[in-house]
Amino acid sequence: MNQQLTIPKGTRDFNPEQVLKREFIFQTLKNVFTKYGFVPIETPVMEMLSTLLGKYGDEGDKLLFKILNSGDFTQNISNDEWNEKNLQKLSMKLCEKGLRYDLTVPFARYVVMHRNEIVFPFKRYQIQPVWRADRPQKGRYREFYQCDVDIIGTDSLNGEVELLHIIQDVFQSLNLGYITFINNRKILQGLAEQCEIENHFVKFTTIIDKLDKIGKDEVYAELLQLPIQAKHLENLKVFLNQFLELTTNDDRILLAKSYIQSNTGKIGINEIETILQKSNQIGLNSIKFDILLARGLNYYTGTILEVKSTEVEIGSICGGGRYDNLTGIFGLPNVSGVGMSFGADRIYDIMDTLHRFPENLTHPIHVFVANFIPEIEYKVLHIASLLRTNQINVDFFYDPHIKLKKQLSIANQKNILWVLIIGEEEIQKEQYLLKNMKTGEQYLLSLQEVIEKIKLS
């Protein structure tokens, strides 16, 4: 019968109901982004490997999907190179393009290429799929959408505040509980300096970042892997323990101020303080200063933030931060930006498990027009078309030889609320039978009344 059909690992098909739900999320995001003055761009699904490689660390490079060159590319490869079997090296010869891994790096490339036509500060949003050759698991796919908002070309902290505002707007619009964790890479830098391990900063941040997952004792244990002096570790422990016991942002800032001595660290704390003050003034809430938030991506240099659901355990649903030099790698230095990315697929999973999608979303067809008498088919079709000109979504049944019984059953399966039944008598009287499939009630109405009734429901 069927041959073995399958789709690649970590990818998914979406049925009509799922697409409608996903589009609801995308539309909500777009509406909010637009409200805050952001404009959309799109970039190709593939980029040159040279723009992608080296931007996500060694781990990230491995997760890139590479695209085989077209043409007879084997000509350029010597027998020695084949025999060497150095996959890494060989793939660079065979592939010059790759699927994008995120939207931030393509955006940086876009900014550099279009710098002369862009008006800075540039506020863009971008909603497109990205691909990672990761091992799939729950909330983790090889193809998924990112919904990015970035402000580039200003180092004003108002950028951060606006992003926090957007987060609140989005999750309130979606009716989801959330909490935003905020920190600053400069504070982490300060901590590292104070412990004299600034040369192991990346390792330090990844360990710190695991706190909510493995607990503080494990974190302290892992910190021993670093060449950290005992007295520094002891001090750090005391500080972190105190910090975690405090619940308000104000107290946490006060404590951080008293502990962190390095200049960079102090700048970071001041930034956080300013952002939180401003956020407070405009009534933003659910923001928590969390000194252990680190985030993996190396290009962040200032503020970092991460949003989690308070209702479903699924990892972060939005994350971002400030990068002072993202375009520097492409030859345009000193352009500061701040941005974040919403994980639409995870938001979908949360909303689906909590049944938070609007009820009528998945039933976009308003009325099913039955068609069961061949002789008057053209008249029924005409009525269907009149309904459509009145902004009513109409499903018209194609085959007049199929029994009404069957047609009603189809309307029922399609979950359509209204069925319009039109026979010879109805045509003659210009009164049509409108049936409510939920209640079973039927009304004999004029066309105008039919339109009103459907629109009211």
Place this chain on the structure above:
RNA sequence: GUGGUCGUAGCUCAGCUGGUUAGAGCGCCAGAUUGUGGCUCUGGAGGUCGCCGGUUCGAGUCCGGUCUUCCACCCCA
């Protein structure tokens, strides 16, 4: 990338220690008189037991490989 895990009708699953024509519920299709669905009743269709190979007289059931699913690590949305 490392270590586990799952895979039987459209869906959710059952199938004891290998043994005759592989089952259930739901769904689907057709009827219960010709212009009325959802409930009920009756009947029916549908599976190369993920794929490839091996052990065996004989495998859905054991072994190996492979693909897929889910999970932990890594990393991340």
